[in-house]
Amino acid sequence: MKRFTRMTILAALCVPLLITATSAIPPPSVRALAGTPLPGERWDPGSMRLPFGPQVCEIAADSVHSYDALHLEIEIQPDIPADLFDAVVTMSVVSNEDPLSQLSFHLAGCTIDSILADGEAVAYSAAGELVTITFDNPPPLGDTVDVTVVYSGLLRGNNYFGGMIYSSTNDVLYTFGEPYTTRYWLACYDLPFDKVTSRVTVIMDSEYRVLSNGVRTEEVEIAPGVTRTVWDNPDPISTYLISLAAHPYAVIDGGTGGENDIPVSFWAYRPDSAQAAYEFGRTAEMIDVFEGLFGPYPFNKYDQAMAPIFNGWGAMEHQTATTYGYRLVEYGGRTFESIVAHELGHQWWGDMVGPLTFAHIWLNEGFASYADALWAEHLSSSAFHGRMSSFRDSYMYEDNNELRYPIYDPPPNFLFGSAIYDKGAWVLHMLRYLMGDDDFFAGLQLYGQTYAYGSATIDEFQGAMELASGLDLDSFFDEWIYQAGYPIYHFSNLVPRLQGDGTYTASLELYQSQTNAPIFTIPLPLKFFTSGRDTLVRVEVAPERTQTLNITGLEFSPTWMSYDPEQWILALADVTEVAEGGEGVPRSFVLSSPWPNPFNAETSLEISLPRRGEWSVDVFDLLGRRVARLADGVQAPGVHRVLWRPDAGTSSGVYWIRVIAPGGEATRRVVLLK
Numbered sequence: 172m173k174r175f176t177r178m179t180i181l182a183a184l185c186v187p188l189l190i191t192a193t194s195a196i197p198p199p200s201v202r203a204l205a206g207t208p209l210p211g212e213r214w215d216p217g218s219m220r221l222p223f224g225p226q227v228c229e230i231a232a233d234s235v236h237s238y239d240a241l242h243l244e245i246e247i248q249p250d251i252p253a254d255l256f257d258a259v260v261t262m263s264v265v266s267n268e269d270p271l272s273q274l275s276f277h278l279a280g281c282t283i284d285s286i287l288a289d290g291e292a293v294a295y296s297a298a299g300e301l302v303t304i305t306f307d308n309p310p311p312l313g314d315t316v317d318v319t320v321v322y323s324g325l326l327r328g329n330n331y332f333g334g335m336i337y338s339s340t341n342d343v344l345y346t347f348g349e350p351y352t353t354r355y356w357l358a359c360y361d362l363p364f365d366k367v368t369s370r371v372t373v374i375m376d377s378e379y380r381v382l383s384n385g386v387r388t389e390e391v392e393i394a395p396g397v398t399r400t401v402w403d404n405p406d407p408i409s410t411y412l413i414s415l416a417a418h419p420y421a422v423i424d425g426g427t428g429g430e431n432d433i434p435v436s437f438w439a440y441r442p443d444s445a446q447a448a449y450e451f452g453r454t455a456e457m458i459d460v461f462e463g464l465f466g467p468y469p470f471n472k473y474d475q476a477m478a479p480i481f482n483g484w485g486a487m488e489h490q491t492a493t494t495y496g497y498r499l500v501e502y503g504g505r506t507f508e509s510i511v512a513h514e515l516g517h518q519w520w521g522d523m524v525g526p527l528t529f530a531h532i533w534l535n536e537g538f539a540s541y542a543d544a545l546w547a548e549h550l551s552s553s554a555f556h557g558r559m560s561s562f563r564d565s566y567m568y569e570d571n572n573e574l575r576y577p578i579y580d581p582p583p584n585f586l587f588g589s590a591i592y593d594k595g596a597w598v599l600h601m602l603r604y605l606m607g608d609d610d611f612f613a614g615l616q617l618y619g620q621t622y623a624y625g626s627a628t629i630d631e632f633q634g635a636m637e638l639a640s641g642l643d644l645d646s647f648f649d650e651w652i653y654q655a656g657y658p659i660y661h662f663s664n665l666v667p668r669l670q671g672d673g674t675y676t677a678s679l680e681l682y683q684s685q686t687n688a689p690i691f692t693i694p695l696p697l698k699f700f701t702s703g704r705d706t707l708v709r710v711e712v713a714p715e716r717t718q719t720l721n722i723t724g725l726e727f728s729p730t731w732m733s734y735d736p737e738q739w740i741l742a743l744a745d746v747t748e749v750a751e752g753g754e755g756v757p758r759s760f761v762l763s764s765p766w767p768n769p770f771n772a773e774t775s776l777e778i779s780l781p782r783r784g785e786w787s788v789d790v791f792d793l794l795g796r797r798v799a800r801l802a803d804g805v806q807a808p809g810v811h812r813v814l815w816r817p818d819a820g821t822s823s824g825v826y827w828i829r830v831i832a833p834g835g836e837a838t839r840r841v842v843l844l845k
């Protein structure tokens with residue numbers, strides 16, 4: 172699922188600019204949905220955060236309940252003029268108890284006509300959103316029973332975010348059920364882990380084309396002006412992903428994608444047909460790209476249908492049948508192609524592998540958001556970094572202005588918050604950095620294959636990634652998933668030193684200033700420079716707020732460093748103190764006496780620099796002729812050792828070593844004895 176706020180729309184629109192400029196962040200007062208009501212639509216941006224009522228809090232769920240739902244046979248007959256629908260739903264379930272004396276399922280806001288068990292009427296009671304039936308003949312453990320519920324419900328207006336919705340303005344009938352509103356139109360066990368197969372039959376006015384999950388097996392006029400459409404879905408599906416969308420759609424052939432030639436179609440408002448064909452036009456190519464990264468597309472077709480979902484500014488990854496906000500199409504220019512990628516990514520992450528409970532919603536939204544970035548990466552490196560930058564900006568905006576919370580089990584109002592989506596994408600990006608591309612994508616595919624058509628937890632995902640990489644990822648998941656926030660790094664006092672073997676070490680002070688967050692231990696990519704040379708080093712970080720990083724094996728004396736030049740880490744970082752002189756940086760320029768002196772093979776001096784700048788170290792003979800240059804270019808503050816190893820042609824005698832550097836200049840006398 173993806174819905175846009177003004178902030179994220181700005182970020183999306185600013186992608187090409189983010190390389191060089193930071194998008195303006197609007198004040199909280201305008202951070203509401205960007206859509207304005209169309210005539211006849213009521214719109215309440217304030218309802219965004221609590222659209223579902225208290226049932227959102229029903230995060231906890233057992234993976235085992237008294238029965239296992241196998242299949243849903245769903246027949247819906249909408250009556251649009253009356254704002255009603257009639258439904259006959261048969262749940263095939265297997266008893267997990269011996270015997271199963273009672274059975275509870277979800278149904279809310281509907282009027283029950285009758286309930287049958289294997290064709291016989293049974294007694295039932297309703298409380299809240301649960302309906303409980305009491306069997307006259309309780310099925311024993313392992314027996315299958317068909318429970319048929321005959322009921323009617325309300326078509327809700329487009330200002331609702333759940334149930335079965337009819338927008339008169341758009342003339343679209345559609346459903347929305349995440350996390351817990353499928354029960355407002357469908358009698359079912361409405362928690363995500365108990366997947367079913369499904370068949371959706373819709374009987375309605377023939378002017379509508381009806382889309383649902385799976386493959387259409389029937390579309391016939393059964394009476395003048397009345398058509399029955401049947402969609403068979405043979406693949407396990409979570410109830411929140413069961414959907415229908417109906418409108419006088421133009422159905423556009425989008426070609427085929429993937430190694431199994433998955434058919435792709437776009438269900439467009441007729442006046443928007445050409446625009447939709449363009450906006451969705453690269454879907455088949457996206458399937459190819461994602462198959463290369465995630466493994467085979469897991470279902471037998473992929474459709475996208477325009478609807479006024481989230482007032483036209485959002486989308487929902489209904490299994491094989493994404494519902495896509497019409498305004499995202501009409502905006503044009505493939506501005507929101509990232510949402511096409513996001514919802515397609517969900518077909519693997521969320522649909523093929525679902526969350527055991529919505530406490531694990533990161534497995535859906537962080538992954539779909541990263542899929543969106545991976546599509547951008549397929550297009551260009553700058554597009555990729557633009558997406559990741561916009562994710563970082565959105566997350567830090569939410570973190571600064573709304574709430575800091577962990578990715579695992581977020582507060583109900585932030586189930587679809589920026590930390591889940593945007594920080595969530597960054598967490599995957601950092602895992603990719605830790606594991607390397609080969610292991611990262613192998614781990615993703617291992618996770619996908621292991622839990623395909625079922626449900627998973629974040630812990631199980633961690634296990635798959637550890638198996639693929641051989642890494643212990645406990646501290647990574649603890650810091651980034653189970654705790655909140657992000658690191659703020661301050662680097663200072665880069666001090667290189669020459670070692671006996673001719674290599675250099677460097678020490679660097681690191682201070683993490685974040686509060687209400689853990690100390691982060693992800694190794695840091697640091698790039699060290701001297702004039703004309705550089706090297707990228709992965710530096711281990713200890714779980715300490717203040718520490719000295721020790722970098723060894725450098726082939727040159729670094730004069731400067733840059734933090735995370737390839738943008739792998741979600742953090743704020745301050746490297747200015749490396750130049751400006753933090754704690755431990757010399758207060759003034761000091762040149763030591765050479766040692767040894769006199770010398771034969773080599774001698775050295777220590778030079779203390781209070782700040783970064785141009786320097787030179789030269790050797791002159793008594794006639795003032797320069798015989799060697801020992802150092803030049805830009806040097807960092809710190810204490811530097813400079814070595815003079817005269818070549819064979821240098822004769823015995825007295826020489827002067829002259830240092831010109833920020834903060835001063837000085838000369839030392841040295842005697843070479845051959």
Ligand SMILES: [Zn+2]
Binds near residue numbers: 488513
């Ligand atoms: Zn999503």
